[in-house]
Amino acid sequence: MAMRLAVLGTIPSDAHSWNLIFMEKFLREKGLEVLNLGPCTPIAEFVQVAVEAQPAMAVVSTVNGHGALEGLTLANAFRGHPLTAPIPLFLGGKCSSNAKLTPAQAKALREAGFTELFHGQDSLERFKAWLPLTLAQEAFPSHSSLRSPDACQLS
Amino acid sequence: MAAKGNFVAYVERQRLRGQLILQPRMGFSDGGEMRRGLEAVRDFPGATIGTITLDSYTRLGRFLDASQAMARGDVLNGYPIVSRTTEENKALLAGLEGAGFPVQVRHGSPQPFEIFQALLAAGLDATEGGPISYCLPYSRVPLRHSIAAWRQCCRLLADRAGERGVQCHVESFGGCMMGQLCPPALLVAFTVLEALFFLDCGIPSVSLSYAQGTSLAQDLGALQALRQLGRMLLPGRDWHMVLYTFMGKFPETASGARRLIEDSAALAQWAGVERLIIKTAVEARRIPTIEDNLEALGWAGAAAERARHAGTAADAEGHFEQVFEQAHGIIQAVLNLSGQLDAALAKAFACGLLDVPYCLHPDVQRGVSAWVGPDGVIQWEAVGKVPLPAWAGSGAARVRPKGHSSATFLAMLDFNKTKYDLIACP
Numbered sequence: 001m002a003m004r005l006a007v008l009g010t011i012p013s014d015a016h017s018w019n020l021i022f023m024e025k026f027l028r029e030k031g032l033e034v035l036n037l038g039p040c041t042p043i044a045e046f047v048q049v050a051v052e053a054q055p056a057m058a059v060v061s062t063v064n065g066h067g068a069l070e071g072l073t074l075a076n077a078f079r080g081h082p083l084t085a086p087i088p089l090f091l092g093g094k095c096s097s098n099a100k101l102t103p104a105q106a107k108a109l110r111e112a113g114f115t116e117l118f119h120g121q122d123s124l125e126r127f128k129a130w131l132p133l134t135l136a137q138e139a140f141p142s143h144s145s146l147r148s149p150d151a152c153q154l155s
Numbered sequence: 156m157a158a159k160g161n162f163v164a165y166v167e168r169q170r171l172r173g174q175l176i177l178q179p180r181m182g183f184s185d186g187g188e189m190r191r192g193l194e195a196v197r198d199f200p201g202a203t204i205g206t207i208t209l210d211s212y213t214r215l216g217r218f219l220d221a222s223q224a225m226a227r228g229d230v231l232n233g234y235p236i237v238s239r240t241t242e243e244n245k246a247l248l249a250g251l252e253g254a255g256f257p258v259q260v261r262h263g264s265p266q267p268f269e270i271f272q273a274l275l276a277a278g279l280d281a282t283e284g285g286p287i288s289y290c291l292p293y294s295r296v297p298l299r300h301s302i303a304a305w306r307q308c309c310r311l312l313a314d315r316a317g318e319r320g321v322q323c324h325v326e327s328f329g330g331c332m333m334g335q336l337c338p339p340a341l342l343v344a345f346t347v348l349e350a351l352f353f354l355d356c357g358i359p360s361v362s363l364s365y366a367q368g369t370s371l372a373q374d375l376g377a378l379q380a381l382r383q384l385g386r387m388l389l390p391g392r393d394w395h396m397v398l399y400t401f402m403g404k405f406p407e408t409a410s411g412a413r414r415l416i417e418d419s420a421a422l423a424q425w426a427g428v429e430r431l432i433i434k435t436a437v438e439a440r441r442i443p444t445i446e447d448n449l450e451a452l453g454w455a456g457a458a459a460e461r462a463r464h465a466g467t468a469a470d471a472e473g474h475f476e477q478v479f480e481q482a483h484g485i486i487q488a489v490l491n492l493s494g495q496l497d498a499a500l501a502k503a504f505a506c507g508l509l510d511v512p513y514c515l516h517p518d519v520q521r522g523v524s525a526w527v528g529p530d531g532v533i534q535w536e537a538v539g540k541v542p543l544p545a546w547a548g549s550g551a552a553r554v555r556p557k558g559h560s561s562a563t564f565l566a567m568l569d570f571n572k573t574k575y576d577l578i579a580c581p
């Protein structure tokens with residue numbers, strides 16, 4: 001597993017670029033190498049690149065409001081491949097057409113295989129808190145072994 | 156000799172009157188709503204052109220998805236002109252579109268063949284886009300495929316309109332590349348090159364675009380440079396200029412958004428552009444309603460009228476000279492690559508003569524970047540292989556930051572949002 005590499009992309013219907021450019025800069029600042037796959041990332045390409053590169057994490061950034069829907073297909077494909085199944089997978093941005101993800105949407109996205117969701121005002125701060133934890137892991141027996149930073153602070 | 160199409164004739168008439176044409180970016184999936192929207196724009200007091208903006212399924216060529224979504228009763232983010240029957244499209248425009256109220260189809264597709272067929276069948280003669288501007292920022296389609304597709308589409312439009320005996324019109328979206336943070340010289344070069352491409356494909360009438368940026372003085376200078384280059388490089392052709400209200404991150408306050416829209420109208424008036432494409436105050440949050448669009452038209456119309464009498468103190472002279480020299484150099488270097496324009500454009504991107512800051516398309520070199528100074532002026536940071544005078548990369552003797560942190564970058568993207576929200580809530 002390439003410990004300092006992130007694969008970055010979006011959902012197939014999302015043609016926005018600025019969020020991806022910002023996330024690339026942000027992840028590089030945190031010491032990661034970034035493979036930025038650009039807008040309208042085909043799901044097959046997202047999975048294939050992650051299969052080959054074996055990144056420390058895969059990040060889906062989307063702002064067109066379709067993330068809650070197309071994210072499900074993406075996560076299913078990602079978890080469906082044995083070589084990407086253990087890799088932490090994050091979803092962030094503006095994932096639904098509303099200001100908030102509904103609990104049902106969030107539950108479905110987690111069940112489909114996202115390690116954590118970052119939607120709304122404090123999402124970047126929360127993602128920042130996840131990064132050291134994600135990078136500190138040598139390998140993941142399963143993506144679900146990652147616990148949220150909040151949970152760690154409590155223990 | 157073909158008669159002028161509705162769009163071409165209308166623009167010429169308003170230009171002779173010295174009247175700025177206002178145009179919304181309106182699109183609804185429901186035919187009835189689309190018709191009511193067009194009627195409302197037609198009935199707006201002042202010179203207006205109607206817009207049919209297409210939905211994103213149609214833009215991406217996913218016509219079946221658009222049909223299925225409509226069958227489910229889903230609301231699309233635009234009018235699905237390809238998935239509607241020709242009869243439905245004609246009924247939408249019947250008794251509405253004409254010499255007194257032209258309608259332009261706006262889309263965003265790098266391979267728009269079906270869209271061109273549909274708008275022709277509906278009896279329309281004006282659209283917009285371009286092989287560079289509708290390919291690189293939004294799609295993963297290889298540039299040479301987009302160039303070939305746009306050539307085929309433009310020929311189809313020119314031929315069919317010609318058979319009908321009217322002059323059609325295509326507007327280049329090249330002056331709006333990426334929506335923000337692109338040096339004006341590049342925007343000007345892109346839109347002139349796309350206009351030359353359309354003319355080369357047989358399109359008899361074209362428009363050159365430019366999107367409002369983050370500095371009034373720089374925008375005025377860039378628009379003057381665009382006018383000058385149009386005169387030099389499109390002599391004897393039918394062409395005009397179109398300005399877009401800022402296309403980047405919009406203010407969140409209603410009064411900040413209104414002020415930005417009003418400033419775009421004043422800029423249009425001062426620069427003497429023929430047409431203004433107007434945003435609404437709610438665009439960032441939801442699909443604007445007919446009322447949102449009419450409200451923005453009203454603000455823009457009144458602001459343009461005020462600007463007509465007020466004048467501006469902005470000093471555009473230095474910006475004009477810079478943008479003109481840089482854009483002219485870029486255009487000439489591209490045209491010198493090949494006698495065949497399609498080959499010249501593809502080659503220019505392959506070798507980095509043409510490049511787009513912050514564009515992630517695989518056919519873009521990513522050798523250039525830009526930054527926004529405290530005064531809002533967009534500066535080159537890295538010039539890559541773009542053929543520029545030696546001083547361009549030095550930020551015209553300004554101090555430039557050494558690489559941006561993600562936070563600085565975000566602040567640059569937020570420049571207008573921060574500025575105009577502050578005006579609203581000091």
